[in-house]
Amino acid sequence: MRIRPAAVAGYFYPGEANELAREVDRLLSQPKPALPAPARGLIVPHAGYVYSGAIAASAYLTLPEQRFRRVILMGPAHTKAVRGIxxxxxxHYQTPLGRVALDTDAINRLDGQYESRIDNLAHAREHALEVQLPFIQVRLSGCLLLPMVVGAIRSETLAECLTALMQPDDLLIVSTDMSHFLTEAEAEQRDQDTIARILCLSDDLLGEEACGAYPLNGALCWAKRAGLRAHLVARGNSAQVSGDHDRVVGYAAFALC
Structure with missing residues (x-):
């Protein structure tokens, strides 16, 4: 057993098990958004829970429990430059709530295909994936996890990878924030434009529009090929919590269905 320990527990989210469980339950206590069809994928933010936890939770609330066998989790590289996947x-991945088993068979089969390679260093301190795990542990208990840190890659290549991977009982989760460090007015305008493009399944977003542009573009390209639509579930920004209106990060959550 080779375990990746929690790297940002106590920083992005509570580090003690009971406190974390209470916080996730609190975030998931909001009303459940309605969708026109069951979600095949989610797009969720990855800031600290105090900033974007409620927005991420709104997307997880759209999911029925025990419907999925595996979660394919993609996010950007914050701590190490990555090309491809x-x-x-x-x-296993570890959080204060316990361990999440990885789909090691799928990882072994995928290694070397679609510009993918084994790179533990890219995962070791990557928060974009880790902050999703407690939500997955609570809402999708028992699911296998296939985690990918995605760097520079053509959206078509990543879409081909997802088409090969995604089974009817798989759920795709893309972890990304929106704009970074603009004034609140600028952030609101840029995020509104980005949201409109996501809703149109545009797969040419830039890093200044969404920090997870590479995995997001691939997911949107896959969704378009699969005949899915994007639905906005919730949005917000850091100023609503911090009171800092000059250096704002935007957040939004979507369902692909």
């Missing part, structure tokens, strides 16, 4: 060779 970085895969881990751990068997």
């Amino acid at each position: 970085a895969l881990p060779d751990w068997t």
Whole structure:
């Protein structure tokens, strides 16, 4: 057993198990958004829970429990430059709520295909994936996890990878924030434009529009090929919590169905 320990517990989210469980339950206590069809994928933010936890939770609330066998989780590289897809060779990820088992068979089969390679360093301190795990543990208990840190890659290549991977009982989760460090007025305008493009399944977003542009573009390209539509579930920004209206980060959550 090779375990990737929690790297940002106590920083992006509570580090003690009971406190984390209470916080996730609190975030998931909001009203459940309605969707026109069951979601095949989610797009969720990855800031600290105090900033974007409620927005992410709104997307997880759209999911029925125990419907999925596996979660394919994609996010950007914040701590190490990555080209293509970085895969881990751990068997489990750890959070204060326990361990999440990885789909090691799928990782081994994927290694070397679609510009993917094993790179534990890209995963070791990556928060974009880790902050999703407690929500997955609570809302999708028992699911296998296939985590990918995605760097520079053509959206078509990543879409081909997802088409090969995605089974009817798989859920795709893309972890990304929106604009970064603009004034609140600028952030609101840029995020509104980005949201409109996501709703149109445009797969040419830039990093200044969404920090997870590479995985997001691939997911939107896949969704278009799969005949899915994007639905906005919730949006917000850091100023609503911090009171800092000069250096604002935008957040939004979507369902692909």
